[in-house]
Amino acid sequence: MPDPQDVISREIAELAAKSDGADHPARDYPPYRSSGLRHPHRPLVAPPEAYAELRGPVFGATDVTPLDADLTRQHPGEPLGERITVTGRVVDRDGRPVRHQLVEVWQANASGRYPHQRDQHPAPLDPNFTGTGRCLTDADGVYAFTTIKPGAYPWKNHVNAWRPAHIHFSVFGTAFAQRLVTQMYFPGDPLFAYDPILQSVTDEKARARLVAAYDHDLSQPEWSLGYRWDIVLDGPSATWMEEGR
Amino acid sequence: MRPTPSQTVGPFYGYALPFRDGGDLVPPGHPGAISVHGHVYDGAGDPVPDALLEFWQADAEGRPGSMRRDEVDGSFAGRDGVTLTGFGRVATGLDGHWAIRTVRPAAVPYISVCLFARGLLHHLYTRVYLEDSGDALLESLPADRRSTLVARPERDGVYRFDVRIQGDAETVFLDLG
């Protein structure tokens, strides 16, 4: 039997009270039920050398097409929903831009539905929206996407479980060890407190770094609303390639 | 600067991240090509059908990755059919199985692996060694743990490497700082 929300919320509160201020979620986070059998019990091992992991794949012009960054232009018609742009900078922990590297996104449509067989949420699919995009960062580390605001959707973690609206992001740094897959949220979403995936980041300040800012200067008259979200990659950066980037 | 926190890849990356020929770091028939394959298992020993694995082999130059797009319709065109790109990405099937085609790593004796899955809030790194090479990481591990990083030769050019996320035979996962 799945638990009710108040059981999940109590567990979330208990773990928040014990937060060690970590930047990343613990892989063992019981309120997210699927994490139970999918986290290692043993501590991670620091390898004596990390030659390969300090380097990483470099993506380029053949890996994206110019249309890939506009998720509203992949079908003959306009998708339903609120048109938005999302932009920001990808930097390493020293604030250096991650240049000309691949950023991938995927998201639900405006109704909260993914075009994935395993998504059985009875909300409409949108024939004009697939919800995947990719782009390369520019020389300043800037990425930009045009899309529609995704809807919230239900999932089966517990009874009446709903994910706040989010866009999935996959980002490459200059080193394989900087790899990041995460989710961007929208400011002021009333579902934040109930969601064990967002709350798995138990430190409030760290959690705030997953929430984009509405930026009125990015909004375009009669066209779209603008959001800004910067990404800071963790892990050792591959300084050996800096000159070439 | 404080890093952006990780979040799970979730269940629905399947139409976004995998790409055609994503497991072919080299094309079929490439000289010296080998296959590496295995299953991903959870703490109950059940296969993980919604994991995504990325593979990376560095050499002295640092090779480009590749997930080439078709310029006409924007679909994935796959690899260029000629070169080693050093980068692979494959999703597990319903039976938790994955497979890649590559060549033996050159600069170092291992292939780097990054594992994502629904239920995994922060990805995990590990390595595939094709034999117990006496490399510094292997030397630092007790024998039972060490063996989790070494692929088993099945037949000529085919190696088996299972990933166990949790449990008695748990794979060694790496802290890369």
Ligand SMILES: [Fe+2]
């Ligand atoms: Fe999602």
